[in-house]
Amino acid sequence: MPVGLLTPVSASLSISVGIAGLMVTLYGVSAGLGVPFIVAWTRRVNRRVLLSALLATLTLGNVITAVSPNYPLVLTTRLVMGFASGVFWAIGVSMAMRLVPERHASRAASVVMSGISIAAVAGIPLGTVVESLTGWRTTFLVWAxxxxxxxxxxxxxIPSLPSANAVPVREVFGLPLKNVPLRLVLFTVVLFVLGHFGAYTFVRPYLEDSSSATPLVITVLLMLYGAGGAAGNFIAGYTVNRSLRGSFTAGCLGLVVSLLSLLAIGHGPAGAAVSLILWGVSFGVVQLCQVNMTQAAAPGTFEAAMSLNTMAYNTSIAVGALLGGLFADHLGVTSVVWFGVALTAASLLLTLGARRKTSRAVPGDALTPAGTTGR
Incomplete structure (x- = not known):
């Protein structure tokens, strides 16, 4: 949500847009780096109790952010909130799978993955809508x-859910060393998240700079992006069963094309709308695919694998937002979009290269364990 609020937050607290982007950076740092440790350290804690504690932390954090008199307090609060958000990413799917009969576990996982994906693409436009009607501080209160x-x-x-299948810290970090498909998934995630969030963190300043878009136009454009993301998530829900890796490849290609389209025709509302819809659809696809890919690569240690996925994902958000801020402040916001093009293209090339290499060595879908599609 804060990505869509960077401009009003920076104006209200008298900081640059690049500095305001640290709200995303520090959140990603704590959500990423702390998760494997917290998940392992709380491996004996009832998951309902842990989830309740995470939600309480996020709620209180949004209240503090809303009333913060200065930016250092905002950053400190976001840092703490990041820990809670990251741990949910790691435990949420496995909790859902345990809440239903075993035959429905994959369906339950898909529901939660869809929720995460839709929230990821809808949070920014929804936050922008609420901010345009009320103000950024009230927006955080609404979310609280x-x-x-x-x-x-x-x-x-939610019933009591004693911890199950948890892995000690030392074993968590050993998983990518022993599991080649998981390692490839993590590298791929790092690249596309760096590119996507590096550019998307500054999409509002870019639209304001390139097309002189008004707050109302930006709100509409981001809502179109969110609708595209929901559609992409829905599409991927069907296509991953047929070809998980093919779906991810198509989504990555869409990210590259949409960013290039934004640079080429995004100087007016119509061109920006086309570009953002394609961007949203593509991100909705890759967002759902990458979680399914993690599950497919490590089905027996999914919670631990998801903690590593969360670390890679959120740390990449942080680094992407940080690098995007540096580009925006020193080279202009257009350079941030080119940064996104380069990194998402690298993710696409890695996926294609891994596919060619593994298809020569192993018949079938090398990124997916035998008999599983991650759903």
Whole structure:
């Protein structure tokens, strides 16, 4: 959500847009680097209790952000909130799989993955809409209220879930060394997340600079992006069963094309709309695929593998936002889009290269364990 609020936050707190981007950077640092340790250290904690604690932390953090008198307090709060957000990424899917009969486990996982994907693409436009109607501080209060409602729902509705299949820290970090498909997935995730979030963190300043878009136009464009993301997530929900790796490849190609399109025709509302819709659809596809790819690569240690995925994903968000801020402040926001093109293209090339290499060595889908598609 804060990605869509960088401009009003920077204006309100008298900081540059690049410095405001640290809200995303520090959040990603803590969400990424701390997760494998926290997941392992809490491996004996009941997962319902842990999830409730995470939601309470996020709710309180949004309240503090809303009333913060200065930017250092905002950054400190975001840092703490990142830990809670990252741990949810690691435990949420496995919790869902345990809540249903075993025959429905993959379906439950898909539901949660879809929720994560839709939230990832809808959070920015929704936050922008609320901000345009109220203000950025009220927007954080609204999100705090939603967090409180979910906290109550978890406490009331989710049954006790003692920790299961948790892995000690030393074994978590050893997984990529022993599991080649998981290692390839993690490298791929790092590249596309760096490119996507490096560019997308500054999409609002880019639109304001390149097309002189008004706040209303930007809100509409980001809503179109969110709708595209939801559509992409829906499409991927069907295509991953037929070709998980092919779906991810198509999504990565769409990311590259959409960013190039934004540079070429994004100087007016119509061109920007086409580009952002394609961008949203493509990200919705790769977002769902990459979680399925992680599950397919390490089905027996999924929670531990997801903690590594979360570390790679959120750390890459942080680094992407940081590098994007440097590009934006020193070379202009257009350079941030070119940064996104380069990194998403690298992710695409890695996927294609890995496919050619593994197809010569192993028949079938080398990124997917035999008999599984990750769903």
């Amino acid at each position: 209220g939603l967090g409180a409602l979910v906290f109550v729902a978890v406490v009331v509705l």
